[in-house]
Amino acid sequence: MNDHTNPPLLLRRNGRPQACDPCRKRKLACDHTRPVCSRCKKRKQDDECVYLLSGSRILTSKSPLPSSAPSTPLLSPRRGSLQHSQNSSTLTPDAQVSGLTRPGYLGPTSYCNIYEDTENSLSLLQGAHRVATQSESVARHTPIEGSQTNISARVRDMALSVLRNIPDPIQGGTLRFNPGSDGWIRSIAEPVVKSLYETFGDYFSTGNRPTAKLEELARIICANTLKPFSDDESDPDKWFGQFLGKNIRWELIGILSIFWEFVPGSDVDFWKGKRSAEFDRGFRIARENMHLSLDLCKELSAGNSMMLCLSQRCTIVDSMLVGDADLLVWRTHAETISLLTFLGFHAVEEKDRHQTSLSTEIKKRIFHNTFSIAMDVVSFTGRPPLISSRYSSTPLPLDISNEDLLSDHDTFMKAISRLDEEGWNTDGEIYPSTHIRARAIIALIREEIFEIALGHRQNTLRNPFSVETLLQLRSRELSAVAAFPSCLHFDPLEIDNLEVPINHLSVRLFIEQEHLQNMFFIERLLLRFGHQDKGDLLKVSYDLVTQTLPYYLHLDRLPSFRNGCEWLVMAYAVPAGGILCLELLKPTLHLRPHSDSRITRSNIIQKLSLLVAFLNWVSPSAPNGYLCNDAKSVIQRVLDQTLNTASSIYEPPAVFQWDSPTQLDFNFDLLDTFDWIRPDFPSSQQSNQ
Known part of the structure; x- marks a missing residue:
């Protein structure tokens, strides 16, 4: 009241x-x-x-x-408030300030700012008999397809397909979580699944599910999804109330599909190295449910944070199906970025951390998680990023636990008061927000690396990039990671220490890889700009391969990454493995031992041999499988030639004479990474081939 x-x-x-x-x-x-x-x-x-x-x-x-x-x-438009464009009764407070209808976030250059004063003046002149604008008329009189009394055949068929796939209360009541990778959305899924089965459990009984009964539930969920969802609600009970129990929405059905085990026991054979038929079947059902739920949201909803989370996860499951470089993944990723900017989550403003709220922190988490994924996509594909921090103002999320985030106001503010000056928690814990913050800091630096690696301004007279620029980037990267809380610092010995919590180990290892990848890109660019290499690139490459192998050698310790092994090995280990191959092809260690005693010719061969085994473990039919197979073939040829041509243990190994006109080429175009690892053979050598 x-x-x-x-x-x-x-x-x-x-x-x-x-x-x-x-x-x-x-x-x-x-x-x-x-x-x-x-x-x-x-x-x-x-x-x-x-x-x-x-x-x-x-x-x-x-x-x-x-x-x-x-x-x-x-709320002002800069806070990303949204109006449901299909019904005048769903106008948000921001849209009610004037007659102008607001289709999502509109920035300071939009027509709304220009016409605001004019609209206010017209309203005063016209008084109570003001004529509605054209946009208002459309909003007030557009029929709503899929309302509770009438849903289209297309919406009905999609809804029934989803509802028929939902597990029964016994099977679906237990969600499958991956420690260290589920993030804050896990705290949303748990109460949602409980309330879903408490309210509608009789609709999902084992065996036959009458179509008429499922249609009844479909209409209820469609009507709920039509209702406006407030992303500015800061009271946890009211925020949850928008989708719990009888208010369940398609966005949340799709999110639950991430965690449901659609086929019991489908993971059993995964440890044998290949995905079983049961696993593939369960995975495809989950993906279908997620995409159909997202399509239903597109039909019925004007967009919200939960829909954005679902879209983001659809990108990930698509990459697990067809590989990260596929057009399907690129398109789904682009839709996620489009929805994010439409909602205005890139433009969250915050002057004082004590003025933040549940809704603000959720927006910040979603934005920076999406931004980090976007930079990973660029790393893998070498395509221009679809989002830029130059046009984003959303600050990093505060490092508080999910429990504090979703608690009452007093508990929430006490958690914020315990943070350090930079916004990190002082509890020594690794929360989902801790992971997001660390990745976001690394991603922001990586974006600057991409401006140099992918940009073309370096070929002009206005070139702003130089060796000094890269050296500054390297210094900032090292300083940023050194400033991370001690709980994020990675120790290789922890992999064999069973007392280290698996979620802590997973996050530390992944953050270390992200950091090493930034260093890898920087060292490669320094060489391109003519900077003298003192063995730094070889060390970074050796570490990057070494820290990727645990995903294969310790699958039992790192289960949260088991479904992403194909991406991990291709994104991190293969490019770095190319540099190790170059050391075997054009050896330098016999002339000048490396300052790091670990980096020897023998150890390099051992690491590459394990990398070949990792790549061989990946099925050719798996996502990124053909990429892994091509990389494996090249590394195997390098190892064979290196070991077979050694004439004497007393003589330094001869420089390998590459016998293929294609040179060392993994046949990918990923951020020019694989162009970088091609050896620059002298012209005389190439003429003798």
Whole structure:
């Protein structure tokens, strides 16, 4: 219920408090007090002190706040508020400030800012008989397909397909989680699945499920999904209430599909090295449910944070099906970025951490997780990024636990007060937010690396890049990682230490790989710019291969990454393995031993042999399988030639004369990585081939 004695502050579209009309017309400072501002009270103009609420609606000292008015301050467009465009009753508070309809986030250059003052003036002139704008008329009278009383045949068929796949309460009541990789969304899935089966469990009984009964449930969920979802709700109970129990939405059905075990025992044979038929069947059902749920959201919803989470996960499962370089993955990834910017999650503003809220922290987590994934996609494909930090203002999420994030206000604020100056937790724990923050910091530096690696300005007279630029990037990368909390620092000995929690080990190892990959790119670019290599590239490459092998050698310790092994080995180990191959082809260690005693010719051969075994473990039919097979063939040829041509243990190994006109080429075009590892043979040598 609204507190009429202390009405909420009204904000203009630019985020500034709205002045009363007498002060606005006289261009005088207004203190925005309601129902009567101090200036009007002093001038004894109580009846003239009015505030425009929504075009024709005017609040005076005698008119109480309407029951439909928001209980929180009206939000500015820069906070990414959203209007459901299909029904006038779903206008958000921000969209009610004027007659202009707001289709998602609109920035400072949009038409809304330009027309705001004009719209307000027209509203005053037209008074209570203001004519609705064209956009309002469309919003008010557009029929809603898929409403509770009528859903299209297409929506019906998609909905029934999803509902028929949902496990029964016994099987579906237990969700499958991967420690260290589920992030904060796990805390959402657990109460949702419980409330789903408590409310609608009889719809998912084992055996036959009558179509009429499923249609009834489909209409309920479609009607719920049509309702506007507030991403600005900061009360955890109210936020959860938007999709728990009888309010279940398709966004959450899709998210639950991430964690359901659709085929019992489908993971049993995975440890044999290949995906079983049961695993593939369960995986495809999960993927189908996720994509159908997302399609239903596209039909019925104007977009929200849960839909964005689902879209992000669809990108990941697509990559697990067809590989990371496929067009399908690129398209799904692009849709995720489009929805993110449409919702305005890239433009979350925060001046003081103590003013943050549940909704703000969720937006920050989603944005930076998506941004990090976007940079990983660029690393793998070498394609230009679809999002840039240059146009983003969302700060890093605060490092608080999921429990504190979803708790009451006092507990939430106490957790924030315990953070250090940089926003890290002081509990020594690794939370999902800890992981997101660390990856985001590395991703922001990687984006700058990409500007050099993928940009073409270095070929112009306006070249802003130089060796000094790269050296500064290297220094910043090292400083950033060194500044991470001690709980994130990786120790290789922990892999064999069973007392180290698996979720801690998983996060530390993955963050170490992300860091080493940045260093790998920087060292390669330094060579391109003519900087003298003192063995740094070989060391980084050796470490990168070494820290990727545990995903194969310790599958039992790192189960959260078992479904992404094909990506991990191709993204991290193979490019670095190419540098190790070059050391075997054009040896330098016999002339100058490396400063790192681990890096010897023998150890390099051993690491590459294990890498070949890892690549051979990947089935050719698996995602990225053909890429792994091609890389394996090249590394095997290098090892065979290196070992077979050694003439004497007392003589330094001869430089390998590559016998193929294609040179050392893994036949990929990934961030120019594989161009970088081609040896630069002298022209005389090539002419003798």
